[in-house]
Amino acid sequence: MTVPAFELRDVEYRYQGVIALAGLSLVIPQGKRVVLLGANGSGKSTLLRLLDALYFPAAGQVLAFGEALDARRMANEDACFAFRRRVGFVFQNPDMQLFNASVFDELAFGPLQLHWPAERIRQQVETTLESMGLAHLRNRAPHRLSGGEKKRVALASVLILDPEVLLLDEPTASLDPESESQLIDTLIDWGGGAKTIVMATHDLDIVEDVADICVVMQQGRVIAQGTPGEILGDEELLGRTGLIHAHRHRHSHSGGAAHRHHHLHHGTRSTMPGATSKLVWRPLPRRKPEDA
Amino acid sequence: MSEQSFLDHSHQRGFLECQIGSLLAALEHASRAERLAQAPGLLQRFDPRVRLIAMLVLIGLVVSTHSLTTLYGLLAAAALMAFVSRVPLTILARGIWLNVLLFTGALALPAIFLVPGDSVFHVPLLGWAMTMQGLESAAFLVGRALTAATFAGLTILATPWPHLLKALRTLGVPAVMVVILCMTYRYIFLLLQSALDMFEARRSRQVGRLTGAEKRHMLVANAGVLLSKSLHLADEVYLAMQSRGYRGEQHALLEFRMAPLDWTALAVLLAITSVAFRFQAWGLG
Ligand SMILES: Nc1ncnc2c1ncn2[C@@H]1O[C@H](COP(=O)(O)OP(=O)(O)O)[C@@H](O)[C@H]1O
Numbered sequence: 001m002t003v004p005a006f007e008l009r010d011v012e013y014r015y016q017g018v019i020a021l022a023g024l025s026l027v028i029p030q031g032k033r034v035v036l037l038g039a040n041g042s043g044k045s046t047l048l049r050l051l052d053a054l055y056f057p058a059a060g061q062v063l064a065f066g067e068a069l070d071a072r073r074m075a076n077e078d079a080c081f082a083f084r085r086r087v088g089f090v091f092q093n094p095d096m097q098l099f100n101a102s103v104f105d106e107l108a109f110g111p112l113q114l115h116w117p118a119e120r121i122r123q124q125v126e127t128t129l130e131s132m133g134l135a136h137l138r139n140r141a142p143h144r145l146s147g148g149e150k151k152r153v154a155l156a157s158v159l160i161l162d163p164e165v166l167l168l169d170e171p172t173a174s175l176d177p178e179s180e181s182q183l184i185d186t187l188i189d190w191g192g193g194a195k196t197i198v199m200a201t202h203d204l205d206i207v208e209d210v211a212d213i214c215v216v217m218q219q220g221r222v223i224a225q226g227t228p229g230e231i232l233g234d235e236e237l238l239g240r241t242g243l244i245h246a247h248r249h250r251h252s253h254s255g256g257a258a259h260r261h262h263h264l265h266h267g268t269r270s271t272m273p274g275a276t277s278k279l280v281w282r283p284l285p286r287r288k289p290e291d292a
Numbered sequence: 293m294s295e296q297s298f299l300d301h302s303h304q305r306g307f308l309e310c311q312i313g314s315l316l317a318a319l320e321h322a323s324r325a326e327r328l329a330q331a332p333g334l335l336q337r338f339d340p341r342v343r344l345i346a347m348l349v350l351i352g353l354v355v356s357t358h359s360l361t362t363l364y365g366l367l368a369a370a371a372l373m374a375f376v377s378r379v380p381l382t383i384l385a386r387g388i389w390l391n392v393l394l395f396t397g398a399l400a401l402p403a404i405f406l407v408p409g410d411s412v413f414h415v416p417l418l419g420w421a422m423t424m425q426g427l428e429s430a431a432f433l434v435g436r437a438l439t440a441a442t443f444a445g446l447t448i449l450a451t452p453w454p455h456l457l458k459a460l461r462t463l464g465v466p467a468v469m470v471v472i473l474c475m476t477y478r479y480i481f482l483l484l485q486s487a488l489d490m491f492e493a494r495r496s497r498q499v500g501r502l503t504g505a506e507k508r509h510m511l512v513a514n515a516g517v518l519l520s521k522s523l524h525l526a527d528e529v530y531l532a533m534q535s536r537g538y539r540g541e542q543h544a545l546l547e548f549r550m551a552p553l554d555w556t557a558l559a560v561l562l563a564i565t566s567v568a569f570r571f572q573a574w575g576l577g
């Protein structure tokens with residue numbers, strides 16, 4: 001049994017005294033896709049920032065790959081680079097994440113910080129631009145792109161390092177259904193399904209397609225955990241945590257064109273670990289009804 | 293309030309908003325000066341370190357020279373450099389010269405009359421005397437400001453921001469200073485953007501016209517919110533940079549290498565400097 005990607009023990013975090021995480025414990029196994037569910041303010045973003053070693057807990061412990069993740073470890077340059085190389089974070093607001101003058105520079109930023117040789121950086125940027133369908137935007141200013149394009153650039157700028165773990169904060173928020181569908185497909189295909197993904201969201205529509213494990217958060221604690229089937233089937237739990245509204249129902253299959261449901265049609269989940277980690281951007285196969 | 297006046301109102305931008313808007317546009321332009329920085333011009337072909345050194349030396353010369361010929365010769369050289377570097381003169385004129393002239397002109401104007409000396413012209417009616425010495429000191433004031441600003445502006449326009457920061461580092465400026473510079477730049481941008489957002493949000497839901505004084509009052513009253521909001525944004529940007537391995541060192545995808553052209557540029561720079569000093573020693577100009 002391999003060590004978990006992350007293990008949190010009674011973690012507490014405060015913003016200037018205001019408690020955001022209150023004794024949170026959680027294990028994130030390697031190679032699993034974990035979805036963090038919770039209403040606004042339940043602590044999802046804070047948790048992700050702790051996992052990315054941007055914040056450190058006031059109390060309790062965070063372990064990454066079996067080792068304590070604390071300020072001391074991150075102060076060491078080699079350990080810090082090793083961690084940054086293994087864990088990538090896609091922020092909720094791409095405007096915050098995109099600060100370079102061009103899409104090309106944006107993708108090159110991470111590899112440059114990690115001291116990759118220049119030739120390798122140029123090559124990798126080109127490959128990633130190509131596979132993410134961004135090649136035509138190479139010289140554009142990132143903050144001038146559309147919402148969906150920004151998100152894709154933000155994702156590409158993290159995936160270029162080929163991390164083992166990908167943290168995503170509400171990746172589908174403010175995306176149109178088409179961009180959302182493309183994003184989900186990229187995530188499912190990424191690394192042949194062998195990578196660890198931790199994604200915060202309150203969009204229940206994407207959970208079933210993406211998640212192996214669902215974690216429900218409320219007021220800075222984990223209050224439930226299970227398979228997507230178990231969690232999504234528990235209407236009482238979802239209602240109590242503010243994830244569904246009384247008169248909403250999931251999966252209405254009536255709509256043809258406006259159908260927003262994703263399907264796991266390529267069986268990527270069972271792909272062997274160690275399969276090629278090449279990422280592929282498929283230019284949108286429009287789903288046919290018989291897929292369902 | 294009538295529909296008409298509401299529409300009317302929503303189209304109108306106050307003085308403050310225009311100021312913030314144009315500052316933002318200037319910064320925006322600076323951040324996209326990339327296109328100029330990538331233009332196939334002469335200045336763009338020099339090593340960024342050479343550009344920085346040349347800028348500092350030339351500005352030093354501008355500030356210390358006592359010769360008007362040297363001063364305006366350097367200004368002409370700067371304009372020529374802009375031309376061969378494909379930096380449009382309109383950008384220099386509107387972005388730099390106009391502002392400098394307005395600002396230093398206001399300072400220089402009184403000097404024309406106040407500096408004692410041989411009078412060359414009497415203003416009719418007022419009877420004020422323009423003096424030769426007054427004109428000269430005004431010419432120095434304006435010329436120095438114009439020329440120095442042109443050299444600085446040219447260097448910044450022709451050099452991509454990351455290269456400029458990296459050049460500063462390699463010239464021995466401490467990493468901390470470079471980080472501060474880098475973050476200040478982003479911070480100002482975010483601050484201005486949030487100020488503009490605030491005005492726009494207000495405008496979309498306010499009734500009635502705000503006077504200039506009311507707007508200033510609003511800006512001051514919201515300064516705290518504005519500051520903490522943009523601080524928060526800057527924080528977020530910094531976190532995002534850290535997340536991708538940023539540790540305070542500026543890296544750019546470019547190896548600085550001195551080419552023959554760069555050595556030539558340094559030689560020319562040396563020649564200009566020594567000629568200027570010789571000139572001064574001879575008491576010419
Ligand atoms: N920068 C901050 N300063 C102060 N309080 C914050 C800050 N960020 C988040 N919080 C508070 O921490 C709690 C958890 O927030 P967050 O992790 O952003 O939740 P979520 O991502 O689930 O919406 C909330 O009560 C929020 O108000």
Ligand SMILES: [Mg+2]
Pocket residue numbers: 044045046092169
């Ligand atoms: Mg959040």
